[in-house]
Amino acid sequence: MIQHPGNVFVVSAPSGAGKSTLAQRLVASVPDLVFSISFTTRKPRPGEVDGRDYFFIDEARFDAMVAEGGFVEWVQVYGHRYGTGRDWLQQTLATGRDVLLDIETTGARNLREAIPDARMIFILPPSAASLEQRLRSRGKDSDEQIAIRLKHARHELEQYPAYDYLVLNDDLELSYRHFESIILAARARRERMTPVAEGVLQGF
């Protein structure tokens, strides 16, 4: 279990629901909120930068970190492993900053066990039809791949009951406001604001 003054937020969504757009805007707009950078054994894709998009490490190093308890959670997806490093997370939270983790549903479930007070946010696509259209408009996938992605999206969607907050991504502005609100409201919680309240009280 990790002790932390900062808040941990987890965001998951079916592929194509618009999660990355929302999450990137959030981290750019809200002060003292930082993205968690995962470790992975997969190779960098074109444009990906080590230490910004992921920490790219080899299988042996990943094995060693697992053995040392160096991950808060880790999962294997399509033959590659992804994990959230314990040291980085702990050090960042200790500074009072909040951390946003963009992880898929299995990793999120594992993270909840390590950090029970993590706030879990699930982004809902507005509909199956709109998700299919977004996938098609990217032009990356064949019909068959799109069918597989939609089936996988349904499986991901079925995990929503494990989340604390659901944000429907139909209207981008409104969705963003709800998403951001979850972070700001968490910062206004009494547990977090008690030192501020005590400071005000002492002046009276």
Place this chain on the structure above:
Amino acid sequence: MIQHPGNVFVVSAPSGAGKSTLAQRLVASVPDLVFSISFTTRKPRPGEVDGRDYFFIDEARFDAMVAEGGFVEWVQVYGHRYGTGRDWLQQTLATGRDVLLDIETTGARNLREAIPDARMIFILPPSAASLEQRLRSRGKDSDEQIAIRLKHARHELEQYPAYDYLVLNDDLELSYRHFESIILAARARRERMTPVAEGVLQGF
């Protein structure tokens, strides 16, 4: 206990902390959020309108409502009674709208007993000095009255541990964003969004 699809929010603050400004802006900006209108036995002040600012009723009617269990909470302050009507609250919440109650700390504590899942918000003035300055700049009170108000403010402030959220009213824009976020985040909670998620899921 009141069953309700809508959320109940309570806001309290020491006099002069800027609560009314924040609350009025909130109700004007956020759709489907309405102010609770209290019943009171005090006489209307100039400009106050029955059914908008309060329901102004006499002592006998107030007694009858107390006897019938017509109030979710009621309190006596400086010889006048104030209460939140059960029927109006129940009917409004049943439509799915959220209700904001602007009540002082004793009433808030009573309301929490009737509606345990009410979200309780306390507005903190930035400091004793700033509160004193705000009270002086209103030009309504003598030095003696200001001293009494500050003492009362301290007493009110000491009730903050009974609240779920604390909003420091130092920067109006930032304070407003935090205040509004508490309402929007409550609307994104899974319990409230489950019908939406189920609707999306059925399309897959």
